[in-house]
Amino acid sequence: MPEHDALIAGLKARRMELVQDLEKIEDTLDDEPPKDWEDRAAERQGDEVLEAMGQHDLEELRRIDAALARHAAGEYGACVQCGEDIAPARLNAVPDTPFCVKCAAQSGA
Secondary structure: OHHHHHHHHHHHHHHHHHHHHHHHHHHHHOOOOOOOHHHHHHHHHHHHHHHHHHHHHHHHHHHHHHHHHHHHOOOOOEOOOOOOEOOHHHHHHOOOOOOOHHHHHHHOO
């Protein structure tokens, strides 16, 4: 739908950012570990942070992919639970949301 074009473009742009971030994280995690024990311990802490960031990015990527799939199916902007239109203000705030405000509150999403 034309009223959703800007939101979909934003989702696609954010998806590209996430994919690039995930590639950088993967490359960093694949680096050869340092020989020094203290440096290795410090790097491990950094790796744990990177892994958490990567997990967060993957979850957001899944939500975006689901939203883009709903768009391709002509279902973007409709609540997946009740079928009602999702308010434009909610879509603007959370463009990958599958739920209207009422259903999100009921499901805790």
